[in-house]
Amino acid sequence: MQTVSSRKKPSMRELNQLSTRRAIADAAIQLGMHNGGLESIRTTDIAEAAGVSPRTFNNYFANKYEAVTYRYVERMQFAADVLRDRPRDEPLWDAIRAAVREPWLRSAENADGPSPATMAELRLLFGHGAIQSQIMREALAENSEFARAVAERTGMEAGALYARSVAAAVAAVTETAIAIFLRSEAPGPFLPLITEALDLLASGFATPS
Amino acid sequence: MQTVSSRKKPSMRELNQLSTRRAIADAAIQLGMHNGGLESIRTTDIAEAAGVSPRTFNNYFANKYEAVTYRYVERMQFAADVLRDRPRDEPLWDAIRAAVREPWLRSAENADGPSPATMAELRLLFGHGAIQSQIMREALAENSEFARAVAERTGMEAGALYARSVAAAVAAVTETAIAIFLRSEAPGPFLPLITEALDLLASGFATPS
CATH class of the missing domain: 1.10.357.10 (Tetracycline Repressor, domain 2)
Known part of the structure; x- marks a missing residue:
């Protein structure tokens, strides 16, 4: 899993990617919290909640x-x-x-x-x-x-x-x-x-x- | 996951259970080793290799x-x-x-x-x-x-x-x-x-x- 290090100044592209990554992560947490866990949540649900395509989800996270x-x-x-x-x-x-x-x-x-x-x-x-x-x-x-x-x-x-x-x-x-x-x-x-x-x-x- | 402690002398029933548990575990390891991992292995494959029913597998292990x-x-x-x-x-x-x-x-x-x-x-x-x-x-x-x-x-x-x-x-x-x-x-x-x-x-x- 990639993260953005604070060591070097990130480019605009990197900042955009970080923003998308965080939006997906936060959507996953919200869905998990409101459904008593992740069991019944699909990655497509997470993508939809984050406003990205399933393909984008897969670009950022394996599961x-x-x-x-x-x-x-x-x-x-x-x-x-x-x-x-x-x-x-x-x-x-x-x-x-x-x-x-x-x-x-x-x-x-x-x-x-x-x-x-x-x-x-x-x-x-x-x-x-x-x-x-x-x-x-x-x-x-x-x-x-x-x-x-x-x-x-x-x-x-x-x-x-x-x-x-x-x-x-x-x-x-x-x-x-x-x-x-x-x-x-x-x-x-x-x-x-x-x-x-x-x-x-x-x-x-x-x-x- | 239950294990048999050496602290108290196990009963015959406990020894039989331990033997079954180990047979299933060893079958899982053998199948995993010969197939480059567990990805394509199903619990029914493991049960069959261990000579037990799928139900018995589920009595001993969750997955x-x-x-x-x-x-x-x-x-x-x-x-x-x-x-x-x-x-x-x-x-x-x-x-x-x-x-x-x-x-x-x-x-x-x-x-x-x-x-x-x-x-x-x-x-x-x-x-x-x-x-x-x-x-x-x-x-x-x-x-x-x-x-x-x-x-x-x-x-x-x-x-x-x-x-x-x-x-x-x-x-x-x-x-x-x-x-x-x-x-x-x-x-x-x-x-x-x-x-x-x-x-x-x-x-x-x-x-x-």
């Missing part, structure tokens, strides 16, 4: 799961860009913590949690195994943007065990924190839970005393 | 992806049992390292790598996004056996962020190590790579110097 996870993947992409832009002398895990938090800080209307719209989106994503798996697949992929950003910072190859393991583990504990947040009957604040999960990871899961 | 990943999930289940049986005073990460290695030590014919049959199985699992996602879904699940084993050892609730994050991160870095091993043109030894990934995790990914 409905890719479409509905795009906004989440975009957050991961954004986090990778933030990681690249953090000061070079900042300790790696401070930079990672800041990078993973940034997309949520921008989308949250308040410090306590995601906006109702983002909550509904997350419930759709994490209530559906096939969708959640699609997210994890991106994180584990050989060409994960986050792994590449970690590799650049640490001066190693993108495919190195270190960089890929960091990216996979960061995604795994972030997803775990989100899943716990969504399943909680009286969820506390959102970002502190993600931060706590990343702190555990950075500490080597220092055994609780 | 072909669950069937083909069962043996891998069984290894995770076995690792959780090993973790439970490690000495209580052993440091957590020593116990985890031993637990994750154990299923591979048992199945590998030599210290350098998995047997050709296991290699073929892993190539099938990790060459297929939908299958790999199914594995990760198990690891991230609220009722992950490995998370429960970690929780028991550390005296916390199974759903706690700590226990679930450990389980998710262990699965993520193990999968990353396996994926790197399978994609390598001249793969080195197998278990040391998994061990290295777990060591990185236990060290909080101490930044390479």
Whole structure:
């Protein structure tokens, strides 16, 4: 799945493509939310809701799961860009913590949690195994943007065990924190839970005393 | 997906069920390996190859992806049992390292790598996004056996962020190590790579110097 990196200034053509991609993704999320999931939704429904042809849909996404996870993947992409832009002398895990938090800080209307719209989106994503798996697949992929950003910072190859393991583990504990947040009957604040999960990871899961 | 834990002595009925489950899982793997993947395989093909009715297949597995990943999930289940049986005073990460290695030590014919049959199985699992996602879904699940084993050892609730994050991160870095091993043109030894990934995790990914 292609995303537009904030690293270089995008052309007008790229901006138009991004706009179309987001419109399709948002239509997929809306349809999924209003129909209790994606099971009965066809890609032609999504295309129609987004005002594009089925062929255009297929130019942008391989299937409905890719479409509905795009906004989440975009957050991961954004986090990778933030990681690249953090000061070079900042300790790696401070930079990672800041990078993973940034997309949520921008989308949250308040410090306590995601906006109702983002909550509904997350419930759709994490209530559906096939969708959640699609997210994890991106994180584990050989060409994960986050792994590449970690590799650049640490001066190693993108495919190195270190960089890929960091990216996979960061995604795994972030997803775990989100899943716990969504399943909680009286969820506390959102970002502190993600931060706590990343702190555990950075500490080597220092055994609780 | 149910698995039989080694914790309590299984009944004859449970052993028969386990035998059927494994026969279906092995048939799914064989069919997938001989057809370049699972795309064109139907659950009725798998049932026929395993010598059971389609209805029996459905009693054991929700779909072909669950069937083909069962043996891998069984290894995770076995690792959780090993973790439970490690000495209580052993440091957590020593116990985890031993637990994750154990299923591979048992199945590998030599210290350098998995047997050709296991290699073929892993190539099938990790060459297929939908299958790999199914594995990760198990690891991230609220009722992950490995998370429960970690929780028991550390005296916390199974759903706690700590226990679930450990389980998710262990699965993520193990999968990353396996994926790197399978994609390598001249793969080195197998278990040391998994061990290295777990060591990185236990060290909080101490930044390479």
